[in-house]
Amino acid sequence: MLTTDVQPAVVKEITALLDEDAVDELGEVTSETELSALGLNSLAFARLIIKLETLLGADPFGGGGDFIALRTVGALAQAYEQALSNHAGV
Template identity: 45%
Template sequence: MLTTTDITSTVHEQINALLKEADKPVRLLTGDEPLARIGLNSLLLARLIIQLETEFGVDPFEEDYVISDVRTVGALADAYVETLANLAAASV
């Protein structure tokens, strides 16, 4: 089972991979940074969500979360942490 640290690290890695691909600055991310401020426009955010769904096998925005309410790196990671935890609890 993935830990919170594993999930958060993967989210950060995927964000930086997209930023690098888009020729935007790559940096050490913190949870309170707004997604827009680090350079994620709506197209990059959509691509990120697709990549994270492929990585984790879940899309928290399908039912549990509204993407427009997720404004920071930490909130995005938390959406995946909580969705994966809920799935794990439901399968017990």
């Protein structure tokens, strides 16, 4: 997957996990949206990470990456972009 496709894929998967009321309350999910504002519990967040790893073919946290330090949707997308970049260079 091209790295330019990562952010839309991340947003799409987040939106798919949220229920309709949460989407209405949040409005548009953008790169600046705080992950904490999404209201995802730990199980839903784990499902998101697994889905993104499968979809994008990269695991940004397998090498000890710190997902707890990520604050925004954009930062999550950048973690996957970096993992894809590192994987392509192998």
